[in-house]
Amino acid sequence: MLPALLAALFTLAACTNAPPPQLVERPPSESPTTSAPTTRPKLTEVTVGVDNLEGGFNPHSLADLSPTSSALASLMLPSVFRPGPGGELELDRTLMESAKVVEDAEKFTVRYQIRKEAGWSDGAPIAAEDFVYLWEQLRSQPGASDPVGYQLIEDVASRQGGKTVEVTFSRPYEGWRTLFTNLLPAHLVKDAPGGWAEALDRGYPASGGPFAIQQFDLDRGEIVLVRNDRYWGEPAVSDRVVLRSNDRARQVESLRSGDSHVAVFSADDETMDALRGLGDAVRVKTVPRPATMQLLLRPSSPNLTDVRVRKAVASALNREDLTEVGTQGGPADQLPAHAQVLAPSERGYTPTEPPGAFPGEPDGGEVARLLGEAGYQRSGGTWLRDGRPLNLVIAAPFDNEQYIRIAEETADQLRQQGIQANVITPTGDQLFGEMLPANPRTEDPGASSVDIAVAPRPAGGDPATMLAASFGCPKTDEDGEQPFPYTMTGFCDPLLQPTIDAALSGAISFDEASERVEPVVWSQAVALPLYQQAQVMVVRRGMSGVQPGFGFAGPFSTADRWLGSPTDDDGY
Structure with a gap:
């Protein structure tokens, strides 16, 4: 039997280029030889200390605008354009073959060509469906x-x-390169329970970047990311990145002991002193975030419809004290904001605040003059009109300590000037998704229940678009009937809208539009910018590949190049 089998095998081998398999005769009773266990290589891991891991990771939602959502988006979500070395947007050629304006189209049209191999970690292609959903x-x-x-x-x-996408605009749009950033896996999130507001509360169900979520535990304050084996681009250098939240004191101790390789978090003055005490063991750098902290004095609220009342409120406030309370002496303290659109670290930023527009310290005389002109009288330490006190509602999202500190300090400063104020803390989804963008012309009392809001103003996008998002009038849909959501300020000046529209189309420059629009916004006391948000990035000596990132991309945009150290956990 054996000779016949050997003959057959050699005949088969002669028809192929492969060598014949080696045959080993073994008695039926003999068991296979047991080989020595193979030692698996240890995983290379980077442990990163971060701020509290709040729930909600939608990078396109103001309610979820946080360092953690930005970090996960950098690691997992694909974008058509990304900031280049000079901060200018460059086509991400890992995802895209091209993105160009179609010259002969009847209307302004951009054609996007997605790489054929680009796909999500569950095997679905990154395609037009994802553009449509966003x-x-x-x-x-x-x-x-x-x-x-x-x-x-x-x-x-x-x-x-689905690998070619043609996007048609109603008018020329100069800022089109800022669109389709942080694409989401539409096939998984469009029908997810909770919809847009809740679908990404537990991270992303699939990845289109170099890492994917392996473990997600907000109770323990830990997110474990592993190399995405389906990523078609250059693979990440390290096998795993662990995001671990700690309070500030533990952040410093973890860096000292080596438990953390990197830390990116919000620091106060005491923490900065402690980090300096680590000496040459670490590198410390300030990382500005793409958001300016501001107070919105909403003209859409009945209490603040009169510009004199808004100016009186502004005159009652000490913005330097509000900044100190918000930053607690951390790196953001060095980034005071004095413009209505650009953030202090952005290219082209110059203060637009008119000299003397608002006093540096509370001015009780100015408060009294303005409220008197608006029909208020002070009685028993309180400002009254028609027998009713001026009582303002100040809102801040409940899960953000920094915002709440500013809201409470604002209320205290107003009370010292006889203006009653109380702080409410709705969820971020309630505040930014329901209360602030509500139509002020409706009879719904919830639309005007917030007088002042502590809110971020996004930065880093196309400046003209940011101008329109903050101070433009709401647009309508194609039928001209249903208005899109109002801006958070509730501000709309029809006389300014043609200037804003001209800047969006590129007919005039942003600088020209800013010169016309920002003085009006300042004079109307609609928004009081305080400071640009910022974090501190700390890197232990010996770590390689860690950079702050180009533009506002942030340090996590370089995480695929981070080289960590072997871990005792083999990960299997």
Whole structure:
């Protein structure tokens, strides 16, 4: 039997280039030889200390605008354009083959060509469906951080099996390169329970970047990311990145002991002193965030409809004290904001605040003059009109300590000037998704229940788009009937809108539009910028590849190049 089998095998081998398999005769009773266990290589891991891991990771929602959501988006979500070395946007050629304006189109049209191999970690392709989903959501969802450009889009069409996308706009749009950043896996999130507001409360169900979520435990304050084996681009250097939240004292201790390789968190003055005490063991750098902290004095609220009352409120406040309370002496303290659109670290930033527009310290005389002109009288330490006190509602999202500190300090300063104030802390989804963008012309009392809001103003996008998102009038849909959500300020000046529209189309420069619009916004006391948010990035000596990131991309945009150290956990 054996000779016949050998002959057959050699005949088969002669028909192929492969060598014949080696045959070993073994008695039926003999068991296979047991080999020595193979030692698996240890995983290379980077442990990163971060701030509290709040729930909610939608990078397009103001309610979820946080360092953690930005970090996860950098690691897992694909973008058409990303900041280059000079901060200018460059096409991400890992995802895209091209993105160009179609010269001979009847309307302003951009054609996007997605790489054929680009796909999500569950095997689905990154395709036109993802572009359509982001467009449909951001043009209509209240509380979106970057809606204006999407509201200018008339249609998103799929071509060539979804790998070519043609986007048609209602008018020329100079800032089109800022669109379709942080694409989401539409096939998984469009029908997810909770919809847009809740679908990403537990991270992302699939990844289109170099890492994917392996473990997600907000109770323990830990997110474990592993190399995405389905990523078509250059693989990440380290096998795993662990995000671990700690309080500030433990952040410093973890860096001292080596339990953390990197830390990116919000520090106060005491923490900065402690970090300096680590000496040459670490490198410390300030990382500005793409958001300016501001107070919105909402003209859409009945209490603040009169500009004199808004100016009186502004005159009652000490912005330096509000900044100190918010930053606690951390790196953001060095980034005071004195413009209505650009953040202090952005290219082209110059203060636009008119000299003497608001006093450096509370001015009780000015408060009295303005409220008197508005029909108020002070009685028993309280300002009254028609027998009713001026009582302002100040809102801040309940899960953000920094915002709440500013809200409470604002209320205290107003009370010292006889203006009653109380602080409410709705959820971020309630505040940014329901209360602030509500139509002020409706009879719904919830639309005007917030007089002052502590809110972020997104930065880093197209400046004209940011201008429109903050101070433009709401647009309507294609039928001209249903208005899109209002801005958080509730401010709308029809006389300024043509200037804003001209800046969006590129007919005039942002600088020219800013010179016309920002003085009016300052004079109307609609928004009081305080400071640009910032974190501190701390890197232990010996870590390689860690950089602050280009523009506002942040340090996590370089995480695929981070080289960590072997871990005792083999990960299997």
